[in-house]
Amino acid sequence: MARITSLSEAIAGTVNDGDTVALEGFTHLIPHAACHEIIRQGRKELTLVRMTPDLVYDQMIGMGCVKKLVFSWGGNPGVGSLHRFRDAVENGWPHKLEIEEHSHAAMANAYEAGASGLPCAIFRGYIGGDLPKVNAKIKRVTCPFTGEELAAIPSHRPDVAVIHAQRADRAGNVMIEGVLGVQKEAVLASKRSVVTVEEIVDELPERSLNAVVLPHWTVGHVVEVPGGAFPSYAQGYYPRNNSFYKAWDDIAKDRDSFHAWMKTNVLDKGPDAFAQYARKHKAAAE
Amino acid sequence: MANYKPTEMMTIAAARLLKNDDICFVGIGQPSAACNLARLTHAPDITLIYESGTLATKPTVLPLSIGDGELCDTALTTVSVPEMFRYWLQGGRIKVGFLGGAQIDKFANLNTTVVGPYDKPKVRLPGGGGAPEIATSCGEIFIIMAQGKRSFVDKLDFVTSIGHVSGGDSRQKLGVKTKGPTKLITDLAIFAPDPQTKEMIVVSIHPGVTREQVQENTGWPVKFAVKVDETPAPTARELEVLRELHARTNRAHAAA
Numbered sequence: 001m002a003r004i005t006s007l008s009e010a011i012a013g014t015v016n017d018g019d020t021v022a023l024e025g026f027t028h029l030i031p032h033a034a035c036h037e038i039i040r041q042g043r044k045e046l047t048l049v050r051m052t053p054d055l056v057y058d059q060m061i062g063m064g065c066v067k068k069l070v071f072s073w074g075g076n077p078g079v080g081s082l083h084r085f086r087d088a089v090e091n092g093w094p095h096k097l098e099i100e101e102h103s104h105a106a107m108a109n110a111y112e113a114g115a116s117g118l119p120c121a122i123f124r125g126y127i128g129g130d131l132p133k134v135n136a137k138i139k140r141v142t143c144p145f146t147g148e149e150l151a152a153i154p155s156h157r158p159d160v161a162v163i164h165a166q167r168a169d170r171a172g173n174v175m176i177e178g179v180l181g182v183q184k185e186a187v188l189a190s191k192r193s194v195v196t197v198e199e200i201v202d203e204l205p206e207r208s209l210n211a212v213v214l215p216h217w218t219v220g221h222v223v224e225v226p227g228g229a230f231p232s233y234a235q236g237y238y239p240r241n242n243s244f245y246k247a248w249d250d251i252a253k254d255r256d257s258f259h260a261w262m263k264t265n266v267l268d269k270g271p272d273a274f275a276q277y278a279r280k281h282k283a284a285a286e
Numbered sequence: 287m288a289n290y291k292p293t294e295m296m297t298i299a300a301a302r303l304l305k306n307d308d309i310c311f312v313g314i315g316q317p318s319a320a321c322n323l324a325r326l327t328h329a330p331d332i333t334l335i336y337e338s339g340t341l342a343t344k345p346t347v348l349p350l351s352i353g354d355g356e357l358c359d360t361a362l363t364t365v366s367v368p369e370m371f372r373y374w375l376q377g378g379r380i381k382v383g384f385l386g387g388a389q390i391d392k393f394a395n396l397n398t399t400v401v402g403p404y405d406k407p408k409v410r411l412p413g414g415g416g417a418p419e420i421a422t423s424c425g426e427i428f429i430i431m432a433q434g435k436r437s438f439v440d441k442l443d444f445v446t447s448i449g450h451v452s453g454g455d456s457r458q459k460l461g462v463k464t465k466g467p468t469k470l471i472t473d474l475a476i477f478a479p480d481p482q483t484k485e486m487i488v489v490s491i492h493p494g495v496t497r498e499q500v501q502e503n504t505g506w507p508v509k510f511a512v513k514v515d516e517t518p519a520p521t522a523r524e525l526e527v528l529r530e531l532h533a534r535t536n537r538a539h540a541a542a
Contacts (some may be wrong), residue, residue, distance in 0.1 A: 021535055026338050026339075026352075026367055026375070027338055027351040027352055027353025027354060028338075028353050028358075030354070035443060051367070067404040071413065071417055072413060073412050073413050073415035073416075074410075074413055074455050075411075075412030075413075075415070076513045077314060077350065077351035077352060078314050078315065078349070078350035078351050079350070081410075082412075083410070085410070086409075086410045089397050089407065089410040090339050090407060090409070090410055101399075101413055101414075102420070103414050103415070103416065103417070103418040103419055104337060104367070104371060104414075104415050105371040105375065105376065105418070105419040107369065107414065108367045108370075108371045108372070109368065111368065112368040112372075121375060123372070123419075123421070124370075124419075124422075124423070125418060125419045126418055126419075127418075127460050127461065127462055128422075128445070128448035128451055128457075128460045128462070129414075129418050129446055129447055129448055130399070130404075130444050131414065131418060131446070132401075132518075135405050137336045148461075149461065170344075177360045178355065178364065179339055179340065179353040179355075179357075179358050179514070180364065180365075180367070181338070181340060181353070181363055181364040181366070181367050182367050182368060184365065184366065185366070185368055192489075200492045203338040212366075216505070229415070233354075233355050235358060237354055239355055240351070240355060242348070242350045242351075242539040243539070243540065245350065245351070256370065265466045277340075
């Protein structure tokens, strides 16, 4: 049942040391503000799940919050490497990072299977490549009807899903528009959830009959954090800040400049720091 | 002296291979540039699909990331990522998939995972993303990659996605029914699989490029088709449309 609350309360009440956490978002609606709050609260030993670990996971890995990463593509899209992720895998800094590596199809199927209450996901994939050799969770099953060999992996059942969406109403019904990624599946697959939103409104706006809405009784904490997806974007609110993604390459390349940025922009700040981005772009759009 | 860059020739050569009725799974970077160049020139009705779920998208600028708002704003519809991979890709609805990588071998298998050993990599690359299933589920695959000895290698450090595996009928023997890589477009030449051995052989060389240059930038002994064409040079229109697309994109990305 949804509880409308503050970000610090939401994270403190859901994310524990050692939990498996999925902060999802596929380019769009990436929960940056919630990630920063997890870092501020000093969570440790997390297993992070995500199809496309990007800046938020780079930040959590660099700050030493992460024990293990379950993922399918870990880069800064269109820019290059995630330097903190690479430093952890290549040099064990700040400490060793376990990885469990999949393909996108596998990850998407595993979330869907988790949301469906199934123990595993079955799909046609992982044929011929080396990933099954380095990930013991990738198995083959035989279709009982046709004999076709298919791939199977365990479903994702995170302890906590953390997502960002455009709007929720006061009951906590959450509406998502645009590139949807796997956020709906991640929330339904997880035991607990935190949803940050651009706005909490009296009534969800006029919408398509098939709008994507997570009913209030399927979500946990709902928190209004305007601008909370910046520098990713919120369709209808503000565009992706591609310049920041390019700038991150230099910030994260060096351990000291990374730490300096994290101190100034995360450790010494609160969720309110994101509001300037929401206002700025909204004003620009008017 | 040519009035275009080798990478422009590569993008244009790839764009020309696309047809108006193609349904393409598009990756970020070179594939996205080639597919949109095709759409803005000879293939206005081509269906472009990005793995973020955007179906039949017509971006005015190239996306920096696979799920930019521009793709969603100009799409016919946007579906969830599980639906994209299940109904559209696995369902066999994509005719052409584009791939690239850090390393390729002579059978067009690709590595986008690690340079060096998996457990102690010299370079940890982003990983496979959609590639392992794109490689086997799309009707055919076009690969775009600039040539060099570090990327065109005799043996991959890791096989992220398969091409023609170990040649011959080894791909079909794995139960894969799709064609696999039918074209490899580089900044120097175009390769296609030999009908029997499935090794990628040179079928066309870009203007001003020699066979020696192709060999110098390939880590295995290159084979050439009996008849090797010269790739037609870019036309003025192709260059103009491509450069305008990049200029618009750079302006948009600098502004955001």
